Amino acid sequence: MGRKPRENNPGAVMAELEDTPSTAARPTAVTSYDVARVARVSQSSVSRVFTPGASVSPEVRRRVLRAANQLGYQPNAIARSLITRRSGFVGLLIGASTNLYYPEVLSELSRGISDAGSRVLLFTVDSESETETVLTHLWRYQVDGVIAATRLDAAQLTEFANRRVPVVFYNRMPPDNPATAVTVDHAEGERRLIDRLVAAGHRRFGIVGGPADNMVSLERTESAIARLRHHGIDSVTIVRGDYGYQSGIDAFHALRREAGRDLQAVVCANDAMALGVMDAARLQAGLRIPQDLSVVGFDGAEPSRWLSYGLTTIRQPVRRMAEAAVAMLVERIAKPDIEPERRLYAGELVEGISARLGKG
Amino acid sequence: MGRKPRENNPGAVMAELEDTPSTAARPTAVTSYDVARVARVSQSSVSRVFTPGASVSPEVRRRVLRAANQLGYQPNAIARSLITRRSGFVGLLIGASTNLYYPEVLSELSRGISDAGSRVLLFTVDSESETETVLTHLWRYQVDGVIAATRLDAAQLTEFANRRVPVVFYNRMPPDNPATAVTVDHAEGERRLIDRLVAAGHRRFGIVGGPADNMVSLERTESAIARLRHHGIDSVTIVRGDYGYQSGIDAFHALRREAGRDLQAVVCANDAMALGVMDAARLQAGLRIPQDLSVVGFDGAEPSRWLSYGLTTIRQPVRRMAEAAVAMLVERIAKPDIEPERRLYAGELVEGISARLGKG
DNA sequence: TTGAAAGCGTTACCAT
DNA sequence: ATGGTAACGCTTTCAA
Numbered sequence: 001m002g003r004k005p006r007e008n009n010p011g012a013v014m015a016e017l018e019d020t021p022s023t024a025a026r027p028t029a030v031t032s033y034d035v036a037r038v039a040r041v042s043q044s045s046v047s048r049v050f051t052p053g054a055s056v057s058p059e060v061r062r063r064v065l066r067a068a069n070q071l072g073y074q075p076n077a078i079a080r081s082l083i084t085r086r087s088g089f090v091g092l093l094i095g096a097s098t099n100l101y102y103p104e105v106l107s108e109l110s111r112g113i114s115d116a117g118s119r120v121l122l123f124t125v126d127s128e129s130e131t132e133t134v135l136t137h138l139w140r141y142q143v144d145g146v147i148a149a150t151r152l153d154a155a156q157l158t159e160f161a162n163r164r165v166p167v168v169f170y171n172r173m174p175p176d177n178p179a180t181a182v183t184v185d186h187a188e189g190e191r192r193l194i195d196r197l198v199a200a201g202h203r204r205f206g207i208v209g210g211p212a213d214n215m216v217s218l219e220r221t222e223s224a225i226a227r228l229r230h231h232g233i234d235s236v237t238i239v240r241g242d243y244g245y246q247s248g249i250d251a252f253h254a255l256r257r258e259a260g261r262d263l264q265a266v267v268c269a270n271d272a273m274a275l276g277v278m279d280a281a282r283l284q285a286g287l288r289i290p291q292d293l294s295v296v297g298f299d300g301a302e303p304s305r306w307l308s309y310g311l312t313t314i315r316q317p318v319r320r321m322a323e324a325a326v327a328m329l330v331e332r333i334a335k336p337d338i339e340p341e342r343r344l345y346a347g348e349l350v351e352g353i354s355a356r357l358g359k360g
Numbered sequence: 361m362g363r364k365p366r367e368n369n370p371g372a373v374m375a376e377l378e379d380t381p382s383t384a385a386r387p388t389a390v391t392s393y394d395v396a397r398v399a400r401v402s403q404s405s406v407s408r409v410f411t412p413g414a415s416v417s418p419e420v421r422r423r424v425l426r427a428a429n430q431l432g433y434q435p436n437a438i439a440r441s442l443i444t445r446r447s448g449f450v451g452l453l454i455g456a457s458t459n460l461y462y463p464e465v466l467s468e469l470s471r472g473i474s475d476a477g478s479r480v481l482l483f484t485v486d487s488e489s490e491t492e493t494v495l496t497h498l499w500r501y502q503v504d505g506v507i508a509a510t511r512l513d514a515a516q517l518t519e520f521a522n523r524r525v526p527v528v529f530y531n532r533m534p535p536d537n538p539a540t541a542v543t544v545d546h547a548e549g550e551r552r553l554i555d556r557l558v559a560a561g562h563r564r565f566g567i568v569g570g571p572a573d574n575m576v577s578l579e580r581t582e583s584a585i586a587r588l589r590h591h592g593i594d595s596v597t598i599v600r601g602d603y604g605y606q607s608g609i610d611a612f613h614a615l616r617r618e619a620g621r622d623l624q625a626v627v628c629a630n631d632a633m634a635l636g637v638m639d640a641a642r643l644q645a646g647l648r649i650p651q652d653l654s655v656v657g658f659d660g661a662e663p664s665r666w667l668s669y670g671l672t673t674i675r676q677p678v679r680r681m682a683e684a685a686v687a688m689l690v691e692r693i694a695k696p697d698i699e700p701e702r703r704l705y706a707g708e709l710v711e712g713i714s715a716r717l718g719k720g
Numbered sequence: 721t722t723g724a725a726a727g728c729g730t731t732a733c734c735a736t
Numbered sequence: 737a738t739g740g741t742a743a744c745g746c747t748t749t750c751a752a
Contacts, residue, residue: 029445029502029523031745042723047747057721072522077500078447079745081438082728085389092482096467103463107456110484119497122452122482124470137479140437142389162432163389245666279667306605307639308668391729402739407731415737439729442744 030073038067050075081142090118090329091138091146096126099243099270101301102149104318105170109147112326118144125150128213132156139163145329148172151213166332168325171316173215178340180332182325185344186216186298187223189314192349192360193267193296194227199358202265202294203233206255208248208277209240210269217243217269220298224267237263241273248276249284256285264294265355271297271304274311278354294355300347312355314347321345390433398427410435441502450478450689451498451506456486459603459630461661461678462509465530468682469507476690478504485510488573492516499523505689508532511573526692528685531676533575538700540692542685545704546576546658547583549674552709552720553627553656554587559718562625562654563593566615568608568637569600570629577603577629580658584627597623601633608636609644616645624654625715631657631664634671638714654715660707672715674707681705 032046039046041060048054049064056064067073081087090113094106113120121143123134128151135156138146146160149170157177160167169181197205207224210217221238228236237259241247251273255263266281268274274297281287281295289295297304300315324343332338351357392406399406401420408414409424416424427433441447450473454466473480481503483494488511495516498506506520509530517537520527529541557565567584570577581598588596597619601607611633615623626641628634634657641647641655649655657664660675684703692698711717 029745033745043745044723044725044747045721047745048722051747055721060721072519074496074499076442076502076745077497078438078441078502079728080747082436082442082730082745083747085728087438103466106466107484107486110482111486114483119501120482122470122480123474124467126467126471136434137437139434141479142436142438159432245662249667275666283667302605303663306635307609307643389729393729403729404731404739404741405737407729408738411731417737420737436729439744440731442729442746443731445744 029076030071032073032075034071035064035067035073038071039063047075085142087142087144088118089121089141089143090116091121091123091141091143093123093125093134093146093148093150095124095150099272099299099301101271101299101316101318104302105149105322108319108322109170109325112322113147116326116330135159138165145333147325147329151215164336166329166336168329168332170321170325171216173219173342175215180328180340180342182321182328182343182345183216184314184316184321184347186219187226188344189298189347189349190220190223190267191227193312193314194224194231196349196357196360197265197267197294197296197355198228198231198233199360200294200356201358202356204259204262204264205233205236206259206263206266207236207238208251208255208266208268208273209238210243210273212240214243220269241269241276243270243272245272245276248273248278249280250276252277252280252285266293266295268295268297271299271301271311271313273297274313274354275303275309278309278311289354290356296355298347300350304350304352310353311350312352312357313350315350316347317345389436390431392433392435394431395424395427395433398431399423407435445502447502447504448478449481449501449503450476451481451483451501451503453483453485453494453506453508453510455484455510459632459659459661461631461659461676464662464678465509465682468679469530469685472682472686473507476686495519498525505693507685507689511575524696526689526696528689528692530681530685531576533579533702535575538702540688540700540702542681542688542703542705543576544674544676544681544707546579547586548704549658549707549709550580550583550627551587553672553674554584554591556709556717556720557625557627557654557656557715558588558591558593559720560654560716561718562716564619564622564624565593565596566619566623566626567596567598568611568615568626568628568633569598570603570633572600574603580629601629601636603630603632605632605636608633608638609640610636612637612640612645626653626655628655628657631659631661631671631673633657634673634714635663635669638669638671649714650716656715658707660710664710664712670712670714671710672712672717673710675710676707677705 032043035046036043045060046064048056049061110120125131125134145166147168157174171183173181209221237255239251239254241251266277274295278295281293282289287293297311297313300313304311304313392403395406396403405420406424408416409421470480485491485494505526507528517534531543533541569581597615599611599614601611626637634655638655641653642649647653657671657673660673664671664673
């Protein structure tokens, strides 16, 4: 029926008098109709100028761009989304920021999403119960896809499938569900750590696990235990932390109570707890590291490289993993029916000074 | 002219047959027309049911909610934004994530924005040159407001004003421009640190500044120098870091070269550099802290509290500041013409063990 | 290549 | 309280 636009957009009119680009007072937003009027072309032409690969004559393009610049016009992405049925949003779900290496992950993911031409809609999920609320917003804002660094249960995953919104998990795997994910190879990393520790002669191990509901920490812990068993080491003391530094300190003392003084090595599910263990061992128990006790972590967060620590750990290739996650998502936004894929990245063993390691 | 909707939305029709909520296959998104048809009411009524405070009879509400639930309907926020002219987006601009305390800030801001009923559109600005691109996206997505933890120049600020998009700065102040901001009271914090250090008898000071273009570090550094001068201490050695841990290490050695062995106290523009200074001093130069050297930082980032450091620093009240930033923004979204306001928060002096302090 | 008109899914404003 | 229709700002046919 042809829209009847505001005959006279006062903001635009004011700007017409100016010659400075985008510094004019503009009470109401400039639309393509305003630009069309100034450029003396149709609104369709304005649209085409801002549509990559559309056919417009050089003359029209010139006039439109001049008018647009003069008025400070930017196409309204919201209106565009409505008609194209693609929001251009990627939902980014991240959990409580206890993880030391999250800032890196976040900034890499954000960069990747921007580079892919999408916008980041950020949701921090502090507790599991918030997830449903967050999902509601995701649906309302018609996100094209989601990168999740949080837990999603089976029902929630089904809802993604029904709505045909692709999800890629970052370092999380929903249990019993084939889903697309990029993760560091937890098992392989633990295997290498354990092998090298055992090769150095360690026999009495303590393990500091992460939160009970965290699949990542569970997998790391279980891999470590399995590998120790492989080496004939069956009795291992296990305590659980919450991924935070303080819980590493507590875990160390708990281990000492349970395992006694002949504890030789502590394997932690992440770096933050490992640093806590190191501090408790050295500064509270008076142990020398690594002479009296070896400590290893997982992730390769920045503080683990600081001089006070020199933590021996498995470094995640964060940038590559983030890029992969984005690439896998982009692929699935374009072709929603690609089958789920799980991509495993080998971490790099960082030989710090917090553990005595034998030959690989 | 009255929209003529898809007469038969196949996805919705399929779902009608099911009784499970939201688990049915749905090739195309469910709209309010689909819900209206199933509930046997007008589309307007559906809209009202999802509009808080609109008048609908209990009977209609019941039928609509039942149909909506059955179809897995969620109102399309994008379409809503188009007509209401409010996107519900708050743009969050954060810089390179070198700052240790950014994770906390980010998660607090994100929470605050969600609580205010808005969505977070995240932009990480790795370099100044990206800012223009980011702003373009902000305009296109019609953000209701922006919280900026990055630098914006005068022209960019003018553009915000012209477009009537309110900005609140977090710990940044654009030079020579009245803008709304929430910052920790850098000057007051440095003053307290310096006073206590001087009271303990320190006379030979070194200062580790931040990046040259960073107003925050500039203000901290200059406040410190001014306060030292107030105490009659005029000759101070100043070196510049980049806010990162490693630059703290480098800064320490640079200070020693320039100031010599009688350096007594090092005042750093942030915690990360202070931790680098501590490590370099203790582990590379063999100094005892605080007996041979006092070190103080600024921010109160988590690692500064770790046992290995116990950094004496000024802790930002991050939560309160984030809440204030969000509140100030929300206020300005509602009433765009409120005058700029700068809110200063006093930091808390954390008496760690990295510095000898005299009586306050 | 260009312009006119139809729609994307919602809210706003009318009548009833 | 309810239903009908106009509009939000854009992209996308379809003719010319």
